[in-house]
Amino acid sequence: MSILELREVSYVYGExxxxxxxxxxxxxxxxxxxxxxxxxxxxxxxxxxxxxxxxGLLRPRSGTVLLDGVDIxxxxxxxxxxxxxxxxVMQYPEYQLFDETVRADIGFAPRNMGxxxxxxxxxxxxxxxxxxxxxxxxxxxxxxLSGGQKRRAAIAGIMAMRPDVLVLDEPAAGLDPLGxxxxxxxxxxxxxxxxxxxxxxxxxxxxxxEYCDRIVALNxxxxxxxxxxxxxxxxxxxxxxxxxxIPHIARVALELQKCGVPLxxxxxxxxxxxxxxHRALVEKNGHxxxxxxxxxxx
Amino acid sequence: xxxxxxxxxxQYFPGDSIIHRLDPRAKxxxxxLYIVAIFFAKNVFSFVIxxxxxxxxxxxxxxxxxxxxxxxxxxxxxxLFTMVINLFLTTSTEESPLFAWNIPVFSWTWQIxxxxxxxxxxxxxxxxxxxxxxxxxxxxxxxxxxxxxxDSLEDLMGPLKVxxxxxxxxxxxxxxxxxxxxxxxxxxxxxxxxxxxxxADFATGSLVRRAKALIPVLVPLFVSSFKRADDLAIAMExxxxxxxxxxxxxxxxxxxxxxxxxxxLMVALFASVLFVNHINPxxxxx
Numbered sequence: 001m002s003i004l005e006l007r008e009v010s011y012v013y014g015e016x017x018x019x020x021x022x023x024x025x026x027x028x029x030x031x032x033x034x035x036x037x038x039x040x041x042x043x044x045x046x047x048x049x050x051x052x053x054x055x056g057l058l059r060p061r062s063g064t065v066l067l068d069g070v071d072i073x074x075x076x077x078x079x080x081x082x083x084x085x086x087x088x089v090m091q092y093p094e095y096q097l098f099d100e101t102v103r104a105d106i107g108f109a110p111r112n113m114g115x116x117x118x119x120x121x122x123x124x125x126x127x128x129x130x131x132x133x134x135x136x137x138x139x140x141x142x143x144x145l146s147g148g149q150k151r152r153a154a155i156a157g158i159m160a161m162r163p164d165v166l167v168l169d170e171p172a173a174g175l176d177p178l179g180x181x182x183x184x185x186x187x188x189x190x191x192x193x194x195x196x197x198x199x200x201x202x203x204x205x206x207x208x209x210e211y212c213d214r215i216v217a218l219n220x221x222x223x224x225x226x227x228x229x230x231x232x233x234x235x236x237x238x239x240x241x242x243x244x245x246i247p248h249i250a251r252v253a254l255e256l257q258k259c260g261v262p263l264x265x266x267x268x269x270x271x272x273x274x275x276x277x278h279r280a281l282v283e284k285n286g287h288x289x290x291x292x293x294x295x296x297x298x
Numbered sequence: 299x300x301x302x303x304x305x306x307x308x309q310y311f312p313g314d315s316i317i318h319r320l321d322p323r324a325k326x327x328x329x330x331l332y333i334v335a336i337f338f339a340k341n342v343f344s345f346v347i348x349x350x351x352x353x354x355x356x357x358x359x360x361x362x363x364x365x366x367x368x369x370x371x372x373x374x375x376x377x378l379f380t381m382v383i384n385l386f387l388t389t390s391t392e393e394s395p396l397f398a399w400n401i402p403v404f405s406w407t408w409q410i411x412x413x414x415x416x417x418x419x420x421x422x423x424x425x426x427x428x429x430x431x432x433x434x435x436x437x438x439x440x441x442x443x444x445x446x447x448x449d450s451l452e453d454l455m456g457p458l459k460v461x462x463x464x465x466x467x468x469x470x471x472x473x474x475x476x477x478x479x480x481x482x483x484x485x486x487x488x489x490x491x492x493x494x495x496x497x498a499d500f501a502t503g504s505l506v507r508r509a510k511a512l513i514p515v516l517v518p519l520f521v522s523s524f525k526r527a528d529d530l531a532i533a534m535e536x537x538x539x540x541x542x543x544x545x546x547x548x549x550x551x552x553x554x555x556x557x558x559x560x561x562x563l564m565v566a567l568f569a570s571v572l573f574v575n576h577i578n579p580x581x582x583x584x
Contacts, residue, residue, distance in 0.1 A: 057491050080497060088495040095485075096492035098517035108514065112497030143521065157496060 002030035003197050004054060004086070004165055009063035011049050023049040025221040026063065031165070036191055036198040038208040038229075041218030042243040047201050048091070050218065051167050054199070055086035067165075084113055087163030091170050093154035097142035102133065102153050105142050109161045120160075127156035130190045132182060148179035155183070159190065166191075167199045172207065184211050205247040209233065209268040217244060233268045249273050309369070311440045316556060317359035318441045322450035324557040325437040328564050332433050335568045336426050343574040345425055351567055352433050361440045366432050377427055381420040388416030444476040446551075452542075453551060466542025474530070482523070489518050 011024045024046045031037050041047045052058040053065055056072050056079040064071045072082045087109075090096070099105035103124055110120040128138060131152040137145065142153055155171060171187070172180040188211050191198045202208055208215055208229065215232040217225040219242040225232050232239075236246045236254060246268065253267040253276070262280050266272030312318075317325075332348075339345050356363050370377075395411040402408075438447060452469035459465050490500065493514045500511050 052491070055495060057494060080499065083495055084497055090488065090492045090495065093492060095518050095522055096489055096496070096514075098514045108493075108498075109496035112499070161497070 001033050003033040003068060004199075005030040005066040005069075006050075006053070006060075007064045007066065009053060009060045009065060011046075011053060011058060012061050013049075015061070022221050024053070024060075027218075027221070027223055028063075029216055029223050029226060031197060031199055031216075032214060033197050034195050035213040036188070036200055036211060037214045037216060038212035039199060039201045039216050039218065040203070040205070040208060040244055041224075045218040046221050047218055048169060051088060051169050051199070051201060054165070054167055055088045056082045057088070084109070084161050085163055086165045086167060087158040087161050089155050089158045089166070089168040089171055091173060093157075093171075094147070094150035096154055096157070097150060100141060101139050102128075102142050102145065103138040106138075106153060106156045106160050109157055113161065123160040123162065124156075127160040128153075130159055130194075131156045131186050148175055148182065151175065151179070152183065152186070155187075162194075163196065165197045165199065167201075169201045170203070171200070172202070172204070180207070187211065205233075205245050206249075209247045209250070217242075219244075229268065230266070309365075309439055310443045311361050311365075313360055313441065315358060315360045315441070317355065317436065319556065320441075320560055321551055321553050321557045322442050322446045323454055323551060324553065324560060325442055326447075326450055326454060328560060329434045329437045331564050331568055332437075333430055335571045336429055338568075338575065339426075339571050340422075340575055341578045343578070344571045345422065347567065347570055347574060348429055349425065352429050355433060355436055359436050359441050361436060366436060366440070369435055370428060370431055373427060373431065377424050380427070381424050384420040384423055385412060385416050386410060388413055388419050390415050445473060446549075448473045448476070449547075449549075450551060464541075466545070470542075478526070481526075482519070485522060486515065486519060489515050 006027055006029050008026045008028055009024055010022070010026055013019070013021045013023055027046075027050070039047055039050065049058065053060055056065070059073060059076075065073070067082060067085065072079065072086075097105050099108060106124045106127055107120045110123045115123070124138070128135075133149065133152055133156060137149065137153075142150060145153060151171070155168070158166065168187070172183050175183065184207055187198065187200070190196065200207075200212060212229055214228055215226070216223060217232060217239070224242060225235060225238070233246045233250055236250065239246055249270050250268040250273075253263050253273045256277070257263055261277070262283070263273070263276040265276045265279070267276060320328075336348060339348055353363075356366055389411065390413045393414060395413050396417075397410075397412040399410045400407045401410060448469045451472070452465055455463065455465045455468070490498075494500070498511060498514055500508060500515075502508075503511070
């Protein structure tokens with residue numbers, strides 16, 4: 001069951017000028033309710049345009065964007081309400097922090113929704129909790145936070161709207177490995193507890209494999225591939241032809257298969273490949289694997 | 299935001315006309331000469347000469363005439379205003395008015411008079427503004443890139459170094475400011491979108507409300523601008539930037555024969571304006 005759907009959507013930048021550039025060309029894609037969908041595509045494939053179409057920051061030149069089956073541009077005056085239902089975290093969202101305290105900043109969107117002070121406070125706490133910002137940080141200036149904390153505060157600022165769909169454009173860009181894990185892991189937990197539909201744009205195939213349920217791949221203004229993570233990553237050759245890739249570990253698995261190791265199952269996360277490799281060893285050596293190779297599982 | 303995209307700053311039209319290839323310093327001096335000539339002109343003939351030479355200049359530069367005229371749109375109301383003021387408020391003791399109306403306003407009468415000299419002044423003032431803007435923009439913005447412009451500014455202001463004016467620093471500041479205008483516009487666009495995604499509304503409400511709505515845009519913009527300035531300063535220091543002292547140029551400006559020819563033409567134009575002013579063939583003038 002899809003919650004957000006694009007039907008034959010096109011978007012052109014600088015129409016009618018010498019700098020005209022087609023960003024999306026009759027794209028039709030639907031995003032399923034209650035799962036994390038990853039959006040991949042090389043630079044300039046139209047990812048950022050697509051996410052801005054989802055919450056009505058951009059208006060398609062042709063085609064329709066449907067939220068729960070209703071055209072979001074049916075009443076252009078009420079596009080603000082759509083933006084509350086489809087929360088968009090833009091790239092490097094820490095640049096949007098402005099208020100005096102983290103608390104006030106996270107509360108900016110709920111205040112704009114016209115909620116009561118108590119309700120705003122409750123949502124701020126809930127959102128700060130999801131991203132792992134402690135109570136003691138809420139009364140600090142957002143400019144006093146570290147880079148990763150700023151990023152999390154900015155994401156909380158969108159989560160506080162309790163959107164039906166949360167769209168994140170490269171939420172982990174420029175963070176260190178720990179920062180990435182905290183943000184993406186937190187996101188996964190948030191999605192599982194709140195049941196929100198999440199759309200995640202990323203360049204990292206590893207992140208896609210680890211955190212997403214479904215994947216939509218864009219290439220040159222068009223949808224190139226769409227499906228579950230297994231389906232998409234089983235097309236390693238096609239992906240690499242359009243400048244995309246599969247996770248490193250999936251390539252390791254492919255090479256192992258070439259060497260004659262019979263691997264099967266989930267072959268795009270480290271855990272999955274370890275399990276498959278272990279199983280292959282068990283099958284080869286009879287019913288028990290030797291000790292040291294069995295440790296691969298860990 | 300379409301509003302921001304419409305700001306056409308430094309509308310440099312890349313091209314290869316003779317005007318494009320003139321030395322930017324020469325173009326600055328030529329513009330100044332032309333502007334002075336405009337203010338010397340005081341009869342129909344001198345204005346005809348100036349207008350024709352302006353049209354010729356646009357044609358040679360191969361900038362579409364329509365583009366130049368469209369560039370005048372922002373001053374349209376100022377032009378209209380000065381024309382009206384000149385038309386109705388100019389009085390003369392030497393001649394009788396061409397028109398005179400008496401309009402009763404409650405208990406007193408308001409007299410409107412139009413003199414011949416008033417009409418002339420209105421037309422001449424408008425022409426002056428139009429010529430001034432179009433010629434200087436053809437010389438300095440349409441055919442000269444902002445960077446070479448500041449470069450030549452530095453060169454022309456060179457003598458001021460003697461009285462300790464930090465000429466190089468001023469030029470560098472202008473260059474950097476120009477360089478970052480597009481960046482700032484892009485950044486503003488991004489931040490506005492981010493705040494719109496959080497339900498900010500910039501388009502409706504009273505003026506005060508809308509001004510307040512800009513705070514969430516201005517604060518992040520200031521923060522990132524300061525950060526960017528800091529980064530740029532460090533990057534410049536890393537490349538051993540120490541101001542203008544002993545600094546040589548990659549693209550050194552050189553005068554060519556064409557600059558001399560252009561200067562001679564401009565002086566000839568100037569002289570003919572003065573000459574025509576003096577003889578006033580048709581007798582129509584101020």
